[in-house]
Amino acid sequence: MTDLGYIAIILAFLLSLYGIAASAFGALKNRPDFVGSGRNSVYVVSGLVIFAGLLMWRALLTNEFHVEFVASHSERALPTIFKISALWGGQAGSLLFWSMLASLMAVVATFSFRKQGSSLMPWVNVVLLVYVGFFMSLLLFAENPFARLWMVNGQQVISVFQPTGAVALIPPDGNGLNPQLQNYWMVLHPVALYLGFVGMVVPFAFAVAALVTGQLGNTWIKLIRRWTLVPWAFLTVGILLGSQWAYLELGWGGYWAWDPVENASFLPWLTATAFVHSIMIQERRGMLKVWNMVLIGLTFQLTMIGTFLTRSGVVQSVHSFALSAVGPMFAAFIIITSLAFIGLLIWRLPHLKSENSLDSVMSRETAFLTQNVIFVLIMAATFLGTIFPSISELVMGDKISLNAPYFMRVNGPIFVALLVLMGAAPLLAWRRSGPETLRRNFLAPISAGLLSVPVMFLLGNRTMGGFVGVAIIAFVLAGIIQEYVRGVRARRQSTGEPLPTALVQLVRRNGRRYGGYIVHIGVLMVALGIIGNEFYQSEVDANLKRGESVQIANYTLTYERLDMVDGPNFTELIAPMTVAKNGRVVGEILPKKHIYDKNPEQPMSEVGLRAGVVEDVYAVLAGWDNMGDTASFKVFVNPLMSWMWVGGIVMMIGVLISAWPRRVATTAEATRRVPEGAQTA
Amino acid sequence: MRRFALIRKTLIVCALVAVFALALGSGPAQIASAQTPTPNQINEVARELWCPLCNGVRLDNCDLQACIQMREVISQKLEAGESTDNIKAYFVQQYGDVVLGQPSTEGFNLIAWIFPILAAVVGLGWVAYLVVTWRKKQAAPAVAASGAPSGGQLRRPGEEPDDYMKRVERELRETE
Known part of the structure; x- marks a missing residue:
């Protein structure tokens, strides 16, 4: 049966090549039949990949130890749930699982956008198929999960097909799954993280399509807003589940060790978070168009670079880079796609001019821009910290380690600045804030921050980190509460609704903004957990x-x-x-x-x-x-x-509210009834 | 078969018990003499050092035999009255900077420290540059924003300086 899986992968690879050609040809020559054929190939390719994945699961569940991957990563006595999660317990299987999720994402994206953004879609399909096709090539040429065990002249051989003179080698039992992965959090954590990683290909595909077609207005940004929020949410959940696993399994009392695998998941999260914020500026002010392209390009590439770094073994040692073909293939893919993206960006640069400019230093745009730069800074510092031991080994010959002390020292102060901005940005008006607005918006939050210091002192705190951390949390939280109070009060004055109704309606009608604030509250709760663990x-x-x-x-x-x-x-x-x-x-x-x-x-x-x-x-x-x-x-x-784990749940509730589809009437009706600010919500 | 499996398991567990017994060292801490450092005193030093073999594992948490021996060395050195800094310096001499968990501030490794500062200067400098140049451009009539008012925070042409409540009310009326 596993032969069928292998054949499915070959077919998926060939069909993805066809789909890329058909979609591109259809778009260039304006041939809807070819475009349609390209779209259908997304469905067929995805179906084949999912079929291959299901066959692998079958092999794991039925103990087919003739298959090398099953023999190496499972055993008869392994509980069923871990037989399922064993698929991502090794390199080849996890690449197959990644491909399955990527296929699933491609199908959902292609299907849900079948009626929108029609001129963008052929190019979106091209990118999706390049992505899935690349993973097929990894499975075919570097890490084949369907390879089987054979004996030839007393020697064990791993091959998909029976070598001449070989007899099947069927071990009575497998080697078992890595004990670290035999944990329920490890069943959920990779799934969430992979969904976050592969999900980022969709907004990236739209960015590429916008660059190719020259439709560089806000259309693509509006189309992919939810498609960025959802993978962002999965990344967030994935990171927090990983932290929960580290907390419960590794037994050192901590939750985050800044190791390369953790950093690999954190890097794209940072740029994706920046992107989620900066697209608001493009939507509302027509600014930062190039920056947004750069951010989504970076986010996508970081999902690949992080994976490349941890899978190629380059982080453990530069010398292990060429041990498997996975490393060089990932490197080639990243370099080629990055160059292509940069080329497209340069080509379209004249059309990506800002429609507006910054009016004032004290504006939300400036705060967002600074926040964006800070996110990218943390990313750059974390990236450097992750690869620096390898660089040092290459240049100096000596291996060094960069662990928590380095990252905390470098990133700690930047995170503090980021939290302050998270509190300040929503209190600043778009374009400019006058002195009166500043006073009115900042008075209560700053007072709350300052007041927290004596309160903390009375509670017995003598740690500087605790004073600073809690003061910032109080400042941000007071700002958010103030926004809610004012919104509810205004609503009650204009509609006379009772308080609970006013609150619900406020959130329902402007979910994007008030959901965003709930995400911020979740972030504060996570920050509180970090402060507790770090200082107390x-x-x-x-x-x-x-x-x-x-x-x-x-x-x-x-x-x-x-x-x-x-x-x-x-x-x-x-x-x-x-x-x-x-x-x-x-x-x-x-x-x-x-x-x-x-x-x-x-x-x-x-x-x-x-x-x-x-x-x-x-x-x-x-x-x-x-x-x-x-x-x-x-x-x-x-x-x-x-508070950290509950904070994660609160963040997800916020994302749900923010991304929840609102009833869309006809365009004309929507324009008439809904103010523009709410339209983009 | 089941009995054999049980015997095998018991043997494995016994073997591990022997390993852990070694790891435990010589007897409970409660009876430690004044000169013998307690596990907590040893860990206070070990917390500032990193396993030279594992990636990102602190010395106080590492179960490798090498790290158990390193902790024994810490114990001996504490007993001899050496300071934490001296002990750290000893391990750096033995294993290199890898035990510090961060690069040294000398030579090539200085880059790891300078780069983030440089990146911060460039990044924030870029924001400052944008703010300055864009504000200059402002003299020219700005094209109306495509997205106009956001969640009620954007002033409309001719509107008096921000009045938050009025804007929220207006937005709510429009939303109805």
């Missing part, structure tokens, strides 16, 4: 005999015993600890170690967690002696961490 974390290490206790903050944790439980493909060692707060028992936590049958040398921590609104009690079982007579623990009290 307590940590203690303890070797405890049964019944002994360790003190941390207001808590006393008592080690009870060590239990051993058989899991489906692992042995679970559980060390229950009784948690008492200020002397009163409040519960029990279960720090665990999983020792996987297939990878006993890589035991995985499952932290014992008592999550709370104010703080988490978090314990890691580090080791044990004499079958649990003594055990060693790392215990943390992580203040405010729950």
